[in-house]
Structure formats: structure tokens, C-alpha cells
Amino acid sequence: MKSSTTGKLVLLAFIAVSLMGMVPVLVKLTAANEVVIGIMRLFIAGSGIFLLMLLNKSAGSLKRLSRGDLLWLVLLGLVFALHWYSYFYAIKTASPSLAAIGVSTFGIQLLFLNALIFKEKINKLDFLAIVIAFSGVLLATRGISGHSDMGSGFIASIFSGLLYALLAVINRKSYRLSTQQKALGQFGFALLCFSFFIPQGNFQLEMDDWSILLVLGLVCTLAAHTLWIKASAELPGNLTAIIYYFYLPVAIGLSAVFTQDALSWQKLTGAGLIIFANIMVLLAHKK
Template identity: 30%
Template sequence: MKEQRLALLNLHIAIVLLGISGLFGKLLPIDPTLIVLGRTVIGAAVLAGILLFQKRLQQAFAGGWSLSKAQWPLNMLLGIVLALHWITFFKAIQVSSVAIGLLAFASFPVFVTLLEPLLFREKLRLLDLLTAAGVVLGLFIIFPLSSMDSQADKVAGIAWGVVSALLFALLSLANRFRIQNTDAVTLTCQQNIGAALITLLLIPAGGLSIMANHWPLLLALGLLCTTLPMLMFLNSLRHLKAQLVSLVTCLEPVYGIVFAAALFGDVPSSNTLIGGAVILLAITAGTLIRNKSRSFS
């Protein structure tokens, strides 16, 4: 019981830190590619340090070059998806608000449930369609079609956020099988390296000199809001049921919006709050029902 309580505390702290990561899109007045480059370089370095401390660094990288397993090349390719996911995520927040970016990204479970039947030949259920409909309804409440001309920033924010959600869903589904052959730290380290390399090719001219002025915030993002919550999240999975983990994860946009309001005075409009509540309710209800049906099957 004590281990479960500690794991639940770790999970909540991890989700809070992941929710706060969206705030760096406002705190850092630089191109999203520069934010992602700093985040991935720091994340990869810390994870490589953990592997080195565990005396698994050589095994993690040398073993990945095997052509039969092709772990390293595949994880590097998935790193490209990870980079594009983070770039579009921060872009959504920069062009609109923390609340809109987080709530649009919160639609990723819908993409997962809709893509799973297509990619893995599983049956598409009515519950999945209803959950998707609830999320779409929430997005329309946040941004009515009648206000398209007057609120172009919201349109762009939702669009970038939904693209980020789709990319994250694809990454999650790919990692569903990758994690069976690679431990989580090695997998994440290799994907962060791949993300850093592709982002390095996308940064604007003079980008590295611009990053030099923002290293304190980039370090905080890479350490406190990336590597630390990832490790805490993985540790909590050992002691908590998947249903509880899924429900707590749904709180990520809530934590992010609360901190954005407290730090920046970025209070969402009534439409955003109502639409966000509809999105979170649809995802939470879908998660609960789906997990219960699996437990009885």
C-alpha cells in the first residue's frame, strides 16, 4: 500500500511537470525548433548518462546497429516523429495560448483508438466513435465556425495542436511494439538522439547563438519537464493499474492551464473552459469504459 501511494504521488508530480512543459512555449521567445533541439539534446545526454551509470551504454548503442533487429535505425526514424510532434506542440502554444495548445493536443487518445483498428486489424467500436465525436464537439465549442475570420490565432493553435496529437498517437502506437524489444530508457534515449539530429537540420540561421541566451530555461525544460517526469512516470507503472494511470494522465492539460493562469494571467475564455471540459469528459469516460470492458473480456 505504501509503494502504491508513493507511486501515485510520483505519477501526479510527473503529470504536473509534463503539463508545465507547455508553458515554455510562452517563456521562450524563440523558434519551436530551437526549443525542441535544446530539449532533446539535454534529454538524450541525461538518459545516456543513466545508461552509462548502469553500465548499459555500450549494449544500448552497439546492439542497436544489428541489421537483424534494426533497433537503432527504427528508433532514429521514430525520433523524427517525436521531433515533429514537439515542434508542432510548441507552435500551437506560441500562436494561440497554453490552454488551446494543451486541449487540442489532449485529443491524441482519440487518434490512438481510431488508428489502432486500421494498423492492427482490430475492430472499431462504437465507443471509439462516440469518444471522437465528443472531442470534436469540444473543439467546436472552443472555436465556433462563425468566429473563423476574427480568431485566426485559435484556428492556427487548434490546427497545430491536432497535428501534434496525431504525431504523438503514431509515435505511441509504434512504441507499443518497440518497447517489447528495447527497454524504455534505451528506447527514449535513441529517439531523443534522432529527434535532436533532425531538428538540427531544421533550425533557422543563427539559431545556435540564439539558444545560448536561453540555456537556463532549456535546461529546466530538458531536466525538470522531460527526463525527470519520464522516469517518474515509468516507475509508477510498476505499482499502479493502467486504468488509474490513464485517468491521471488526463489531468495534464488541467495542470498546465492552472499554472498558465497563475504565472501569466492566461485565463481561458468561457468557450475554451466549456469545450475543454467536454474534451476531457469524453476522453475520461472513454478510458474508463474501455478499461472496464478489457478487464471483463
């Protein structure tokens, strides 16, 4: 791969992650609740991906899905819906930065899932990374013990990180499906899951709230997802995985600027330790 092409792809990857990093702040700023946010983002993104498949003339591949393929897509949608709902809940009840920190533990949690499901060994370096990540979590959450809502929100963000790691496992098991098939199935069946809770949605919103939801759907989901697929499909997996952790400083920085989410050396150091631990695991398991 030419260095100029690689540079452009790396730039696309950073742009995609930066757009994703806007999500916690926008979710916090809108008065829409978790149900409405999920439905709007999924509807916009799912419709956009379907249109892209029609333009690429790949929509016909959906007709060739087997029953087993559909089951994988249903599972993807269900887990993704739970991941998003718990993440939105964490942002609303804790803070955008704490929610982003909790979700970023997914790399360490994926280590345990791979050991459990794929029988991959956990070595000494992995255990060191686990200790570092756990120390980062304790440090980043210092001072929230007296706030029950923030505590429950942060626990929800760690659970959301576990579900995100589970998505990686499901994607690995359903290797026969294309990326676009998985994306459309994931968004489509997740939208179906969210639709069951429409009565709990607060759809009486101001114009500013609808504008934020539009940005979340078009920019932070559809555009970011498309750019990320392009970059991650053509760059080495280790490189894109490391770039993905740029999400955390973006989310923390934007949160501090736009939501008055207080920064502290404990939060920043804890986030840094979690990122470092995840990258340690990543580099130790390059395959």
C-alpha cells in the same frame, strides 16, 4: 502491491504530470523559437538518459541492436521531432491552453490508428466518445475563427496530438526494445532531425530565456520523464493513463496565471469534455 507503495507511486505520477504541465507556459514565456527549444530540451534530456544508462550499466545494450531495431528508433525520433515542433508552434501561435487542449485529443485519434493498424473494432461507446470529444473541440475553440494565427496554431496542436498517438503505435510495434533504449533513440534521433534546422534557430537570447530552457530540459523533460517511467512501469496502465490527463488542467491553470491566457467557460467545458471522452475510450479498451 502494498497500499503505501501504491500511494507513493501515484504521487510520483502526479508530480511527473505536473512538471510536464509546465511546458506550454515555459515555451510561451521564452523568446527562443521552436528549433532552439527542441535542440536544448533534447540535448539535455538525451545526455541525462545516457548517463543514467551508464550508471545502470545498461548502455551496452545499445550495441546489441539489430538493423530493424535501429529503424524503429529512427522512426520514433522522426515522429517525436515532428510532434514537438508542431506542439511548440501551436503554443507560440495560438496559446498554451489551446495547444494543450488540441494535443489532448490524442486518445481519440489513437482509437482510429488502432482500428486502422491493429484492426481493433470501434464500438458504439467509442462513437459516443468521438462525438463528445468533437463537441469539446468546437466548444473550446469558440471565438478563434477570426484569428487566423490562433486557428492555424490549434490545427497544429491537433496534428501534434496525432503524432503523439502515432508514437504509442510505434512503441507497441517495437515491443522488443527496452524503455530506456526507446527513450534514448527517440531523443537522440529527434535531436538529429532538429539539428538540420540550426541555421533557423535564434540563439541570441537573454539569460532569462536560457534559464527557462534549462528548466525545460532538466526539470520538465529529464526529471519528469524519469519519474513517469518509474510510476508507469509499476502502476496499472489504466491508472497512469487517467492520471496523465491531469496534464490538461495544470497547463490551463498555469497558462492563465503566468501568460494572461484568458479562461472562459467554453474553454474549460470543452477541455473537460475531451478528457471525459478520452477516459471513456480508455476504460472501454482496458486491455
